[in-house]
Amino acid sequence: MKEIICPYSWDCGKIFSPQELSVFDYNFVQSAVEKKMTFMIIHCPNCSREFKFDTVQWKADEFGYSNPNVVVTKNEKTTKQLTAILKKAKIEIPLSYFEYLISNKFEPQISIFPDEEDFTLFTLNELCEKINIDGKSYLTINQLKGFTDPLLEIMGGSSQKKQEIQYQELADCLAIGFENTRILLVDHRDQNSLWVFHPDGGDIEKTDVTLENIVSREE
Template identity: 90%
Template sequence: MKELICPYSWDCGKIFSPQELSAFDYNFVQSAVEKKMTFMIIHCPNCSREFKFDTVQWKADEFGYSNPNTVVKKNDKTIKQLTAILNKAKIEIPLPYFEYLISDKFEPQISIFPDEENFSLFTLNELCEKTNIDGKSYLTINQLKGFTAPLLEMVDDSSQKNQEIQYKELADCLAIGFENTRILLIDHRDQNSLWIFHPDGGDIERTAVTLESIVNRMDL
């Protein structure tokens, strides 16, 4: 009989002769060959895992074990499902940007400040995913509500008089991207200006980039 190969290639995958099998498995294989069995379960003599074996094709396959290093890709929701999530949360993305998000022209990398790292724009799926902030769950797109809640407890209106966006207003702004801990957001007041929120200090920074320029990719 020919040699066998353990199907668990990620940490075994060794080649061995049928004689290296346990006495029970070896006798089982001999009998299965005579009967031309296409399905049987035997054990690798090296890693001890059981696997499927086809004596006709002389082929081993995994059985009950999977590669722990394999990344399972999440299935994206449909646009209809994502729209339903946004509607339920009473979130309205400016229409031109929504159309940009679902178009083939969407490009996740965006330069906000010259000579600095690019920001990454969230996809529509990512915007509708949940994120945990201070033990509470928020959609990624309205995560600023989670950051502003504790800030509002620590400061009053008078201490924010020099801020161009008050924290109460910031809570209504939509997060659309990030760079490290910095969050790129749409000013809800004009639905076009873009600002940066710094969660580590609570600072809010104006940018020269607009939502319109992202959609049209003008001078970026």
């Protein structure tokens, strides 16, 4: 196999051979090459960051990290425009949370697990921004659709892990926040329970926090 270039050029960007990967990642790459997978998450052996990798194009892309030296200017859309985007995509945000997002009570930082880094909630504008996963475009809020097919392909068509939310259901869950590469999501079944999805291993972790907790917390 050819060498891989770490996509985080601003402070790493090193070239390494697949054999330098962890045993787990190396075996993962070997399997992905055989299946001609275009999306997977592996770790740079030098900076330890996760990144996306396409075994067909043999290309690495950033995942969850961005160059801190680059300032990106965003054009904020109006609530009416954002509502139209969601409606077109047939996405419904629970009303109480939607109202929270557009209120002056919105606070992006939220503690999900004690003694761990806070998660950051996406603003309404960020939820409606487009991101690219495995060569396809998704709104940030429904980005979990982009992980479903690759996960099912890896797991042989079913969620082999014992977890309450199956991979087939993951696509229907709304992504509302993040911490590093971890994604905070709303359970589509009750539109209240919150879970954390780990893209690198495919785990879906239950939390003790609910959407109601976020909306009702004091400023």
